[in-house]
Amino acid sequence: MEPTAQISPAALSQKLAGSGLRNTPQREVVYSVLVGKRDHPTADEVFARVKAEMPTISLATVYNCLEALVQCNLVRQVNFERGPTRYCPNLHPHAHFHDEATGSTHDIDLPPGLLEQLRAQLPSGYRASDVEITFRGRATP
Amino acid sequence: MEPTAQISPAALSQKLAGSGLRNTPQREVVYSVLVGKRDHPTADEVFARVKAEMPTISLATVYNCLEALVQCNLVRQVNFERGPTRYCPNLHPHAHFHDEATGSTHDIDLPPGLLEQLRAQLPSGYRASDVEITFRGRATP
DNA sequence: GTAAGAATTAGAATAATTCTAATTATTGAG
DNA sequence: CTCAATAATTAGAATTATTCTAATTCTTAC
Structure with a gap:
């Protein structure tokens, strides 16, 4: 599968603006970390990787940045049935x-x-x- | 979609046994609650419904029963990517x-x-x- | 330059699930 | 049948992932 090319900071800003969001250094770093290693990291893992480049960032900001990137369609949440697991007795496909x-x-x-x-x-x-x-x-x- | 018919207690026992698990009154009630209202309830909702019939049951047991029913393939977990959400910058379908x-x-x-x-x-x-x-x-x- | 709104931060709070230790129930061997 | 071994249940504590809060900092528009 051909990888998604990393977009430029300007394009990132534009994408964010399209959803009424600003670009920030934190959002750029979070995005570049995601594109840099495509192993579907968790928010915690993203946090650890970003801290290497930007040690003062907080976990809350990582969550905020991920939410912003998802909102402007630059990133997909892989398991987005958030919240409690649901159960189903229907065994048909x-x-x-x-x-x-x-x-x-x-x-x-x-x-x-x-x-x-x-x-x-x-x-x-x-x-x-x-x-x-x-x-x-x-x-x- | 034709509904999954509720199986008999004997068949339930047999299914459980097939996975090395026992049948118990708690597991029967949890199963009947799931089949009785197919709205994909959460563990908490199952807990509330089961308590109406069996007030002494604990939430931990409901989790245990659900796990047992999932394990013997009588129930499906609807969102089973449990654990932390993962993020993916691949935008191709x-x-x-x-x-x-x-x-x-x-x-x-x-x-x-x-x-x-x-x-x-x-x-x-x-x-x-x-x-x-x-x-x-x-x-x- | 300043006011308004947006983003960040640290830490507290919440929600869902899992774990723990004690107790109770069931099963199988003798 | 009886007893040891194993399985299941219970209440509550612990953990994990996420969201909220309040204070602060940064941007943007005027």
Whole structure:
């Protein structure tokens, strides 16, 4: 997979501005740390890496910067079903739709074969015991 | 979507036994509460519902029961990327593979159109702004 | 240059989950 | 049947990840 190129500080500022946010040295460093090592770090790990370059930064600021970068679509949160784990006794293959307006979660039926088609995308040697598909958005009745 | 039928206490015991676990009154009540109202409750919500029937149960036991039911494949955890949120600067459409052996997460390229195909499964009126696909398993090199 | 708003900081607070130690229940061997 | 071993439960403490708070600093626009 070709990597996402690191954008320039000017472009970063512009992206942030597009969401009504400012650029700051902290946000630049947090972003460059993420692009520099693409191993899906946690906020704590980002904090540790950023501190090497900017020892006075606080964990709260790292959270703030990550939130800003996610908000302006420069960074994705990998597991964004934040909050408590939810449990589901439906054993049929299905996806979940998380309604951002109501906070509720609905099951979405999947046609047979779709999961297999997805599994087929895995490189050889990758054996997936589970596939989780989550949609996030709004349902208009 | 046709609902998962509630299995009998005997079948529940058998399923649990298959994973080296025992059946208990607490596990039966937790399971029946999940099947009784399929709204993807949190552990806390399960706790509240179960207490109505079994006031002496503890939250720790509810967690234990849920874990047991997940382990014997009677219940699915809806957001199972437990632990800290991870961040990813890769903006190309891609899925994630979470290696259970190493705890690491890899990006998985997706062919163009696959996300659209997935979105097409949504009932009308459902508008998804994000689709998250997570594989869990092992990668054998 | 100054006022208003935004961002940062340290540390406290909260929320979800896991751990601990004591107790109770169940199972299997004899 | 009885007893030891193991499993499950309980209450509460501990931990972990995240968010909040209040004080301070930085930017931007006028």
